[in-house]
Amino acid sequence: MATIQTATGPLDTAELGFTLMHEHVLVTDPAYRFQHPERWDREAQLENAVRRLREARAAGVRTMVDLTPIDLGRDAAFIRDAAAGSGMQIVVPTGFYYQIPFHYVGRPSEQLVAAMVTDIRDGIGNTGVRAGVIKCATEPAMHRMNERVLRASARAHRETGAPICTHTFPENRTGLEQIRVFKDEGVDLGRVVIGHSDDSNDIGYLESIIGAGAYCGMDRFGIQRPRTTAERAEMVVRLVERGYAERITLSHDASCYIDFFTEGVAEERIPEWRFTHIIEDVIPMLRERGVSEAAIQQMTVGNPRRIFEQTEPY
Numbered sequence: 001m002a003t004i005q006t007a008t009g010p011l012d013t014a015e016l017g018f019t020l021m022h023e024h025v026l027v028t029d030p031a032y033r034f035q036h037p038e039r040w041d042r043e044a045q046l047e048n049a050v051r052r053l054r055e056a057r058a059a060g061v062r063t064m065v066d067l068t069p070i071d072l073g074r075d076a077a078f079i080r081d082a083a084a085g086s087g088m089q090i091v092v093p094t095g096f097y098y099q100i101p102f103h104y105v106g107r108p109s110e111q112l113v114a115a116m117v118t119d120i121r122d123g124i125g126n127t128g129v130r131a132g133v134i135k136c137a138t139e140p141a142m143h144r145m146n147e148r149v150l151r152a153s154a155r156a157h158r159e160t161g162a163p164i165c166t167h168t169f170p171e172n173r174t175g176l177e178q179i180r181v182f183k184d185e186g187v188d189l190g191r192v193v194i195g196h197s198d199d200s201n202d203i204g205y206l207e208s209i210i211g212a213g214a215y216c217g218m219d220r221f222g223i224q225r226p227r228t229t230a231e232r233a234e235m236v237v238r239l240v241e242r243g244y245a246e247r248i249t250l251s252h253d254a255s256c257y258i259d260f261f262t263e264g265v266a267e268e269r270i271p272e273w274r275f276t277h278i279i280e281d282v283i284p285m286l287r288e289r290g291v292s293e294a295a296i297q298q299m300t301v302g303n304p305r306r307i308f309e310q311t312e313p314y
């Protein structure tokens, strides 16, 4: 048993329940929001977020791990208010996307580490919200600056015990590059989720990730490219058949609001990209293909709990 930090305060891991391991409340370009405050209606956005999180709760989602990096507009106060308004338990992230933010380019890596450690130990700015997970990313390939961010993330992880969940570009097998850096930093790979693994159609690649001891985040359900929902589900079935249910997590990488698209376009073109797609559509598909209730429970409840129960720094 362990206690972790969420947007609305500490939570016993026994209370995590059905957990989506890679979602977003908001994904927004911070520079754009700064330049165009007139286009940002916080009240309307909060109402929308609360509505979408309530829908997810009504479908059976108890906990959501928000993995928005600082440089994609992580907004801890907004996440806290959306969690409080909806009753959704949300783990708040710290960490950076695959480009090192310009703020840190000319500063020592210790400052990157310190920024993440402060978010986790003391809280994010003056919000009173403490981060509970570390996000990092590699796309399209590992480069020098990216490696600096990954090494800093590994150090913040070891200093705080907060798990690492990544973004990858599986076409270039960047999950294995991340694993190489994490191993070099002495990271226990059983506390790492290699995200977007379901974008891959290469089961050998996924078995290498699992073989190294990490989790495969099958976390883009609903995005129909580069793989459809049926193809993503099929890969989960194959992995479960090979005995890997203990190393898989499920999620959508969806958002209450993302400013990368014109409003309404994503909802119209890919209606499956929503927080309830796994419960409503994917789990029935898995059952039909013979995946047991025990395996479904393992991937959606047991594994998230195990990942968050390893809270010791080392």
Ligand SMILES: [Zn+2]
Residues within 6 Å of the ligand: 022, 023, 024, 067, 167, 253
């Ligand atoms: Zn994401």
